[in-house]
Amino acid sequence: MAKLTKRLDGNVPGEFYVDSSCIDCDLCRQIAPSVFRAEGDNSIVHHQPADVAEAQRAEMALVTCPTASIGTLEKRNLNAAIQSFPEPIEDGVHFCGFASEDSFGGSSYLIVRPGGNVLVDSPRFNAPLVRRIESLGGVKWMFLSHIDDVADHQKFRDHFGCDRIMHAGDAHFDVERVIEGRDPVSIAADLVVIPTPGHTAGSQVLLHQGRFLFTGDHLWWNPEDGRLGASRRYNWHSWTEQRRSMKKLLDHPFEWVLPGHGARHRASAPEMRRQLQDLIARMK
Ligand code: SF4
DSSP: OOOGGGBOTTSOSSSEEEBTTOOOOSHHHHHOTTTEEEETTEEEESSOOOSHHHHHHHHHHHHHOTTOOEEESSOOOOHHHHHTOSEEEETTEEEOOOOOGGGTTOOOEEEOOTTOOEEESOOOOOHHHHHHHHHTTOOSEEEOOSGGGOTTHHHHHHHHOOEEEEETTTOOSOOSEEEOSSSOEEEETTEEEEEOTTSSTTOEEEEETTTEEEEETTOEEETTTTEEEOOSTTOSSOHHHHHHHHHHGGGSOOSEEEESSSBOEEOOHHHHHHHHHHHHHHTO
């Protein structure tokens, strides 16, 4: 629960505020950029919601915040914000909201598909979110991109009976399906797991329909410079390997980057390939 006594000075006066427990995960800025912005190592409210739509985006950020660092002066009815997750992105792909502090506020996604739904990385195990996922058909597979973003995986496994898919390089606990080696593995006609060691030894990405690439912490979009990005600072295994893995993605056209951390991005497949080549050149 956010505390008014810890309210950050940078917040503009008014109903919404961020307190000093913020871990700078970026999600509130992605969900409600007209309300939240970065200031130093935190987010702050730079503009109070001016209408119902802006207020609901701010409330969606509030329920997603992994550290409950967003507060309001008055108690608010958050039902609409809670019920808005999983939030549709495109073609059955949803953003789950409800981030977990255990994955440092990593984004997770739900793919709703006729052959069984896929949960990509782990949101917080939150009862209303779980009921919404049940109403969308439950979870058949849980794709875990790497060891950092597994959060409440065991609770989702216990509740939905889903098979967890993880690479051997990061599978430090028992999972139902272990991916070995470096070659892509097709788990269904529309789902390809591509091992991308580098950020961690067992990082992997998931390609859905040849369009949606779920990238964990391997690859993201940086809206500040308008380019694809990868982090050398937050590379825990091998930068050389991560660059090699990035090159491998040139074999797989895609139109969406859906990361664990960082912004998501859509572009045509040729433009995404051009962006990827640019990133690979910068990773030298
Ligand atoms: S969602 Fe919460 S932790 Fe993340 S940047 Fe916003 S206030 Fe900080």
